[in-house]
Amino acid sequence: MNKLFIVTNLKSNKNENEAKIWLEGFKKIKEIEGSLLEKEIVVCPSFTELSLFKSFTLENNLPVKLGAQNVSPFDEGAYTGEVNAKQIRDYSDYVLIGHSERRNNFNESQDQLSQKVEVSLKYGLTPIFCVQGSGNKIPNGIKILAYEPLFAIGSGNPDTPQNADKVAKEYLSNSNDYHILYGGSVTSDNVSSFTKMENINGVLVGGAGLDFEEFIKIIENA
Ligand code: PGA
Numbered sequence: 358m359n360k361l362f363i364v365t366n367l368k369s370n371k372n373e374n375e376a377k378i379w380l381e382g383f384k385k386i387k388e389i390e391g392s393l394l395e396k397e398i399v400v401c402p403s404f405t406e407l408s409l410f411k412s413f414t415l416e417n418n419l420p421v422k423l424g425a426q427n428v429s430p431f432d433e434g435a436y437t438g439e440v441n442a443k444q445i446r447d448y449s450d451y452v453l454i455g456h457s458e459r460r461n462n463f464n465e466s467q468d469q470l471s472q473k474v475e476v477s478l479k480y481g482l483t484p485i486f487c488v489q490g491s492g493n494k495i496p497n498g499i500k501i502l503a504y505e506p507l508f509a510i511g512s513g514n515p516d517t518p519q520n521a522d523k524v525a526k527e528y529l530s531n532s533n534d535y536h537i538l539y540g541g542s543v544t545s546d547n548v549s550s551f552t553k554m555e556n557i558n559g560v561l562v563g564g565a566g567l568d569f570e571e572f573i574k575i576i577e578n579a
């Protein structure tokens with residue numbers, strides 16, 4: 358996995374019609390397919406749109422992987438309203454775990470996050486584990502980390518590439534198996550300042566990914 362990861366988290370946005378418009382526009386990615394060999398592009402839509410994204414990307418041969426934004430901490434069973442890893446695996450390769458919006462709005466605890474990681478790995482999903490600073494506890498089995506400082510998320514005020522690189526380096530000193538992404542106000546203008554840093558292996562994009570043209574520019578500039 359020496360690729361550069363360009364991941365977008367569409368968060369709780371886009372109904373089916375809006376998702377179709379995004380996908381139609383995103384087909385343009387095929388025009389730069391030749392330059393994507395070293396890049397792993399991952400789109401994380403809402404659960405309700407995962408099936409549409411999967412069939413559309415397969416039918417149109419788009420060079421992207423899919424990810425879920427969340428996963429149940431439980432295996433299949435009597436857990437009303439939960440979507441479990443076995444179900445998600447039918448649609449996606451990746452899953453976001455530990456995003457600050459889930460830690461803060463849904464009080465997800467370290468134990469729950471570890472359970473989510475465990476059940477994801479059991480079914481062959483690759484977790485992208487989000488941390489908000491240095492020194493966060495990382496569950497066993499994690500290979501991809503996303504450093505996303507709270508002040509930078511959705512604020513238009515990204516961390517400095519130097520500080521992001523420093524945090525990445527600290528995590529890498531615990532395991533040089535990690536791939537570390539940076540997230541927080543990434544745009545097509547600043548993406549390369551992060552991806553060129555020695556210890557950073559990609560980006561996790563929120564708001565800027567909602568516009569397919571901007572996301573394609575981010576992929577091109579990364
Ligand atoms: P942002 O979000 O790019 O809108 O800052 C990043 C994230 O929450 O992953």
